[in-house]
Amino acid sequence: MSRKNALPVLFASAALAVLAVAPFIGMETIPLDSIIHPQIGDPRAEIFWKIRLPRVILAFCAGAGLSVSGMTFQAIFRNPLATPFTLGVSSGAAFGAAVYLMAGMLIPLLGLSGQSLSSFAGALLAIGVVYGLSRAKKGFSTATMLLAGVAVNFFFSSLILFVQYLSDFANSYRIIRWLMGGIETVGFGSVITVAPFVLIGCAVVFFYTHELNLMSLGEENAISRGVNVKGVKTALFFAVSLMVGGVVAQCGPIGFVGMMCPHICRLLIGPDHNYLTPVTFLFGGMFLTACDMLSRTIIAPAEIPLGVITALLGGPFFLWLLLGGSAERSILK
Amino acid sequence: MKKPLIEIKDFCFAYAGEKILDGVSLNVYESEYLSIIGPNGAGKTTLLKCMVRILRGGEGNIRLDGRLLAQYRQKELARLVSYVAQGDSGGVLFTVAEYVLMGRYPYLSPFSTFSAPDRAAAENALELTGTAHLARRRIDTLSGGERQIVFIASAIAQGARIMLLDEPTTFLDPRHESHVLDIIKKVNRKFAITVISVTHDINHAALQSDRIVSLKGGKVMFDGPAGDIMDNRILERIYGKRFNFVKHPENGSLIIVPEVGRS
Numbered sequence: 001m002s003r004k005n006a007l008p009v010l011f012a013s014a015a016l017a018v019l020a021v022a023p024f025i026g027m028e029t030i031p032l033d034s035i036i037h038p039q040i041g042d043p044r045a046e047i048f049w050k051i052r053l054p055r056v057i058l059a060f061c062a063g064a065g066l067s068v069s070g071m072t073f074q075a076i077f078r079n080p081l082a083t084p085f086t087l088g089v090s091s092g093a094a095f096g097a098a099v100y101l102m103a104g105m106l107i108p109l110l111g112l113s114g115q116s117l118s119s120f121a122g123a124l125l126a127i128g129v130v131y132g133l134s135r136a137k138k139g140f141s142t143a144t145m146l147l148a149g150v151a152v153n154f155f156f157s158s159l160i161l162f163v164q165y166l167s168d169f170a171n172s173y174r175i176i177r178w179l180m181g182g183i184e185t186v187g188f189g190s191v192i193t194v195a196p197f198v199l200i201g202c203a204v205v206f207f208y209t210h211e212l213n214l215m216s217l218g219e220e221n222a223i224s225r226g227v228n229v230k231g232v233k234t235a236l237f238f239a240v241s242l243m244v245g246g247v248v249a250q251c252g253p254i255g256f257v258g259m260m261c262p263h264i265c266r267l268l269i270g271p272d273h274n275y276l277t278p279v280t281f282l283f284g285g286m287f288l289t290a291c292d293m294l295s296r297t298i299i300a301p302a303e304i305p306l307g308v309i310t311a312l313l314g315g316p317f318f319l320w321l322l323l324g325g326s327a328e329r330s331i332l333k
Numbered sequence: 334m335k336k337p338l339i340e341i342k343d344f345c346f347a348y349a350g351e352k353i354l355d356g357v358s359l360n361v362y363e364s365e366y367l368s369i370i371g372p373n374g375a376g377k378t379t380l381l382k383c384m385v386r387i388l389r390g391g392e393g394n395i396r397l398d399g400r401l402l403a404q405y406r407q408k409e410l411a412r413l414v415s416y417v418a419q420g421d422s423g424g425v426l427f428t429v430a431e432y433v434l435m436g437r438y439p440y441l442s443p444f445s446t447f448s449a450p451d452r453a454a455a456e457n458a459l460e461l462t463g464t465a466h467l468a469r470r471r472i473d474t475l476s477g478g479e480r481q482i483v484f485i486a487s488a489i490a491q492g493a494r495i496m497l498l499d500e501p502t503t504f505l506d507p508r509h510e511s512h513v514l515d516i517i518k519k520v521n522r523k524f525a526i527t528v529i530s531v532t533h534d535i536n537h538a539a540l541q542s543d544r545i546v547s548l549k550g551g552k553v554m555f556d557g558p559a560g561d562i563m564d565n566r567i568l569e570r571i572y573g574k575r576f577n578f579v580k581h582p583e584n585g586s587l588i589i590v591p592e593v594g595r596s
Contacts, residue, residue: 220416223407224387225435
């Protein structure tokens with residue numbers, strides 16, 4: 001079996017293994033027996049089903065969604081540094097969610113949580129701004145676009161601060177804690193809130209893997225080979241907004257996952273999105289599940305916010321990409 | 334009279350308020366080899382990009398195979414027209430085989446992968462361009478000349494009846510230059526593919542193609558048989574300078590030679 005076919009199988013097995021093992025590990029290791037033959041009065045089965053398992057699935061969903069979003073942006077903008085996080089889409093989503101938190105509403109719309117929807121709207125707004133900027137001027141370079149992303153990031157971050165300033169004490173604390181990023185959940189409620197966003201978004205990306213390949217060659221190349229670039233881009237931006245909005249609303253703006261995971265996967269399996277997409281999905285899911293496991297075990301019983309861990313890993317990785325010249329070599333053009 | 338495969342009528346195109354194409358009318362016939370020449374900024378590249386809808390809009394009509402350009406879906410258009418961009422730098426991480434196969438995208442239906450005929454077409458294109466031995470190499474490991482040939486191979490794999498090339502031999506060494514010109518000629522003669530090639534090389538345009546069109550300031554300045562371009566009354570209007578001609582030792586046709594430098 002070729003490497004290209006072997007890797008997805010390997011990653012799928014590894015992902016299943018991580019999903020199977022992670023819920024047992026934590027502040028207290030849960031033995032398998034206590035799940036299969038639950039004793040009356042033993043809280044461990046309860047912890048497993050109501051806390052650990054949903055948390056692991058949520059982490060996997062979030063990691064997969066953010067990584068696939070990152071991969072999509074890297075292909076469209078043809079640069080490994082261009083991700084929803086670096087271009088300010090995450091902070092747009094965070095702003096949307098913060099506004100909702102400030103208002104303190106808890107109204108579900110069409111069965112989806114209002115926080116997810118306002119977060120989605122924020123993500124769309126930020127994508128609109130970045131994309132609008134990149135179209136406004138001819139010969140808009142990637143460097144300029146990344147700078148524009150930084151500006152968008154700052155803009156939304158200060159809006160979040162402003163929203164927080166306007167909030168009362170309780171809401172303000174909720175916003176801060178949520179901004180640190182984390183996968184806290186009790187029961188499957190939040191899994192059910194996030195999963196549809198991630199699954200629909202990923203389905204759209206999976207549908208367009210050939211188009212992503214061609215778009216990573218540059219827009220003109222894609223058009224002349226028959227890709228309806230405008231339509232595909234719109235669909236993909238929509239998909240990324242769904243995923244980032246859905247994840248950020250629940251877990252906060254978790255940084256760098258969307259940049260690191262797809263980049264590592266691209267180094268492993270190459271630029272073909274027919275293979276890269278499933279591998280990125282699996283790897284991103286596993287990665288965030290593992291990070292979350294770290295976050296709840298390193299200084300247990302206390303928890304390090306997940307966003308802190310991914311940022312601590314991601315910052316140096318970002319610098320390594322920039323300074324190591326790896327960014328130059330792997331820019332997708 | 335034969336019906337033209339490409340019919341451009343009073344076509345105007347403006348970019349950022351600046352008129353780049355100003356009433357271009359041009360017919361191209363099936364299996365013709367047409368070269369487009371003209372000074373920098375004449376609108377040559379813009380015209381090609383409008384024909385594959387990389388640039389959209391413009392006034393006037395472009396008809397391909399009797400149908401208005403606007404009526405084509407992008408995939409349909411790609412099955413009729415292929416395009417090799419100037420100084421392309423796309424796809425460095427893909428292998429040559431993967432890259433050329435991507436030329437088959439317009440034949441792909443949703444939820445499917447490339448079929449056996451697609452793979453065969455890609456292999457034929459590699460064979461035809463003499464790049465089969467590069468198939469497993471990554472694009473970024475190729476020389477500029479090899480790259481350009483691979484980009485042309487991808488356009489050949491696309492299997493379109495019309496091939497547009499934007500300065501296909503610029504930046505190439507003499508050996509790769511003649512290899513590329515041979516490939517284009519072969520595609521045109523053997524497979525009856527209509528070729529439109531933008532070039533600054535007047536000699537090659539005159540020797541290779543059936544017909545030359547010259548653009549200047551977005552207007553057609555000359556449109557005629559390739560040999561007729563070797564005339565200082567015409568060339569001076571196009572380029573604002575005069576040229577020296579000599580007879581080609583192989584076939585006696587006129588070619589331009591550079592002037593001896595004066596100081």
